[in-house]
Amino acid sequence: MHAAGVIDEIGSVDDGNTQTDSLALERQRGITIKSAVVSFVIGDVTVNLIDTPGHPDFIAEVERVLNVLDGAVLVISAVEGVQAQTRVLMRTLQRLRIPTLIFVNKIDRGGAQDEHVLRNITETLTPYVVPMGSAHGLGGRDAGFTPYGAADGAFTAAMADLLARHDDAILAAYVDDETPVAYGRLRDELAAQTGRALVHPVFFGSAITGAGVDALISGITELLPAGEGDADGPVSGTVFKVERGPAGEKVAYVRMFSGTVRTRDRLRFHGDDGRDDEWKVTSVRVFDRGSAVPRASVAAGEIGQLWGLADVRIGDAVGLPRTASEAHHFAPPTLETVVVPRHPGEKGALHVALAQLAEQDPLINLRQDDIRQELFLSLYGEVQKEVIQQTLTTDFDIDVDFRETTTICVERPIGTGSAVELLGKAPNPFLATVGLRVDPAAPGSGVRFGLDVKVESIPLYVYKAVEEFRAALEETVRETLRQGLRGWQVIDCTVTLTQCGYTSPETTAKDFRLLTPLVLMSALKRAGTVVCEPIHRFHLEVPADTVGAIAPVLARLRAVPRATATRGPACTLDGDIPADRVHDLQQRLRGLTHGEGVMESVFDHYEPIRGPVPVRRRTDHNPLSREEYLLHVRRRV
Template sequence: MTARSRTLNVGIVAHVDAGKTSLTERVLFEAGVLDAPGSVDAGDTQTDSMALERQRGITIRSAVVSFDWRSTTVNLIDTPGHSDFIAEVERALAVLDAAVLVVSAVEGVQAQTLVLMRALQRLGLPVVVFVNKVDRTGAEPDRVLGEVASRLSPEAIALGQVTGAGTRAAAYLPFEMGPTELAALRGGVRAATAHPVVFGSAITGAGVHELLDVLATFLPGTGHDVSGEPAGVVFKVERTNGERTVLARVRSGSLRVRDRVAVDGRAAEKVTGLRVFDRGRLVRVDEVPAGRIAAVQGWSSARIGDRFGGGRGGGGAASGGSWAGQFSRPSLETVVDAVRPEDVGAMYAALTELADQDPLIDLRQDDGRREIAVSLYGEVQKEVIAAVLAADYGVEVTFRPTTSICVERVVGSGTACQLIGVAPNPFLATVGLRVEPLPLGAGQQFALEVELGSMPPAFFTAVREGVDATLEEGVHGWAIPDARVVMTHSGYYPRQSHAHATFDKAMSSTAQDFRSLTRLVLAEALTRARTVVCAPVHRFELEIPEDVLGSVLGELARHHAVPLETTLRAGVAVLAGEVPADSVHGVQQRIPHLTRGEGVFTSGLDHYAPTNGPAPTRARAQPDPFAQIGDWSRIQRSWPSG
């Protein structure tokens, strides 16, 4: 592999069917990586490797390909466009220097286009807009340019024009620009305040060569600064033939084979193998410098979102901040059932591997009911999970109805305490806790009102583990995301033994004592503080023809969606409002039928609202400490900690 002067990591993002994967194929062909571009319809594209991707003609998992253009090594990342796979896009954003936002010259700005552009703007990433499909019947480049300027960014600047739009002879003619104009635009693009617009067709190749020139000319790359220790971020985990590979962006230093690197603060692990993407292939190397994407072997504990090393690697995306939370977490879940009862164990093992590759699946197992639940963004994910389990693991599954993932909010303050050696406490530990509500989004906090030296550090660690486990499943079984837990009392029996004997657990406190007692004491404190169950509510925006407004409003009401704002302009009605998370799919299905296919619906998790009526409960994946309150006499020292 030849060293290059700089590296550019570019993501291709778009609404589903706008032509991202076709554009990737054409780019690789223009760059000399492919002899001929693959076809989504034919199912022979370079980046859609999953059978279901080829079958349905959609991208499900992000893929990385590499090529060289004008002395720049470009790592191109093809991302999903369907909203159900937004987590894959989120992970790609963690490693990007810039993005190409693909917009169809026929359909124009669509629902997911808006969501993606807002995320890119929040991150401060430079964006080049490629208006695709200028050769298709119905293509209107000028209209779409107006939509881009009015709905995405007023600083969208066309770098050329289209002749023969709507025909196979459509061509892109770039404008002539002087050095001063070029320099000013380059500065605006790199500051993410100006967005060049290129027109073309991924199928015919019109405008693609010019797009590559724009990437090399205007976008900021990463130089090979190899000083300092290796640092970066993990953005993907893959398993191929049982082999685990971690994909990571190296942000500073240089990562080498046999390096021992601490990932996310855990014990350092040895790099046993390195590969980089080079002209459509993965090539083994001994070293990966800053700016490149490395395929790392040997990191068994690394998870998506983990940072490794120090220095500049701790930052995410272009802005250097955390990349988590740019998109909302899944607000839905479903229980997965094996068609054949004897496959339950194999199904759990397979889902565990899938959760390793996609942590937002958030696998939960209820041993008592032998139920396994996974988190979802939408219904299409069910089909994907089922297809992967059947094809890769030989396990056939079905799904129960999708439900919302609620949370619990602490209402007031509650305290509880159990003293060592005082009935009914069966554990050799003293734990006193106070739980208090925190503002929305504050997260979980743990504090001490006891001396840090009052007992061994391992016991404090066990208390914190007990706190975390209890807050995962609150009074009604839902997670408690915002709460402060304060340890008010502590006490223990030192390590003891009978004369001439070894350590006697019956006389000495253990971490298990503190872990188990903490869960019970916090459960009692939470019961006294009280919690309220809150369900997820999405904020939606809906753009429809004005003449169907009445029928659409009726449909929204049937799905408990509440429009809060309505704007009318030039025959178009734009509605904004709130809809329960578990009603989003129903609305999405009905809007195309009611709007002649012209409706554009976007939504995202906005907040949680208290539920009406009896509080909904969630099956627990861990032993239930709340069931023991008031009946301490039944608790044994062997009570599990979960």
């Protein structure tokens, strides 16, 4: 931003005066907590930069922007190198085929390394990297970066060798020494393969001193593909962030892919849960040269803020929906806690405040136990919990305490189960027939819903189309599966509608919505479930002479070492550990290694629990108990 002329002084995360870390908490803690948007111009290219957090507790902020990116710059420290979070991010960028440049930052800091970090990148992230220059003066304020050019034979040879792996024409020319590949063609092919996320150029530099930043800027404009969109085409955009304005109104951050949205337009937006609403846009701001400025419209290729969309949510499609993508790119939170106001009279205000925070971060999964009047939040870590506590104090003037953090388990079906309730036959009290089958699915596949019924059995006088009927039932199925046989969310299964019936004109959408949970829980009981706990993959770097003391501690914490390697006086251990034991290991590591041990951990998978199975208190209307469920339904009606 400084090099582009948007700001006059370079900010510092440590000093709390960066442009995109505008929250008081971000400045206080020296970390990015919320994603922020700035826009600047490089030549004839407009760059919309979305700055996201690097701390693993705030991975949800990264997840929300992935579907709106044309490219990414993955920042790695020249001192700390590739960390667990870096590997998670890179795997996701590769899976989504998002063109990615790598910037190795902090070459001016003591302990900075270039060759070691580059080797670290190729071994742990991807072998398809192209160093775009050389770093010099590492560890000092004079550290710099010199880009390679056509005259650097080793660079052009290495680039040709890498590009030839994905291009037969370059391979043929590369093999034929008599006709070397022209440098211009290599650069064009580098841009093409970078744009297809096949290779990843690597730059070195320092954000503080500005070393290497000009080369990175050139790389962004030359190597990352520019977004394409017709401002005169049909309106299509995605909401990737929602916040509240000064008066408490919702503000939607939208990346426009096509068309133009103007003030006073009536805008349709669509949610993954089947919502299809229309609201009038009352105000527009567009990010331009460092800030959001009032405009009459926001067009394709731009990022804007929209007012007036009262029920908008993160992930909503504005106008014409784009191709559906994965609902979640990263693992869900694995921790849960109960939030309690210090003043009992503030329970209502606390619920309102947490509901607003859940708008900005849906993954905190606000739940309320109506019987005990308790509020539950899902978390990624202790830092996130501390930030929520401070936010409630500073922004909402509510002081809260948290009960002990517990682990969030999940349930997986272990067999196939079916159930049906027929219209007009006891004990079915609703004017509908619903039959469902539950089948286990592959780990990581999530919940899938399908129809195996004839179209004529669907009440199309109630629903506009079969797709609307399917979406409505799927929403009810997913909501019901948030709490399985033992209260945990059910994952990795396929639910199929096998029977459907109605009586015209009495049957309504409510009949299907209220009957489905009873049938689904009956089918799930017949299928059976197993409770699984989250498992983290850990990486330890410790002095070799401390391994003997660490091994029994790992055993007591139910950690399972998978690989061990010793290099001189240092030893690395990789393995699996239950999520609820990670904090204990981190606390003990310092004493066990005389302060020299380093630990990284990241969620990896779920495993069935051995021993006593934990049960989570239900906060729904308990469709496992027909009597209790119908009592709640009748009261609500």
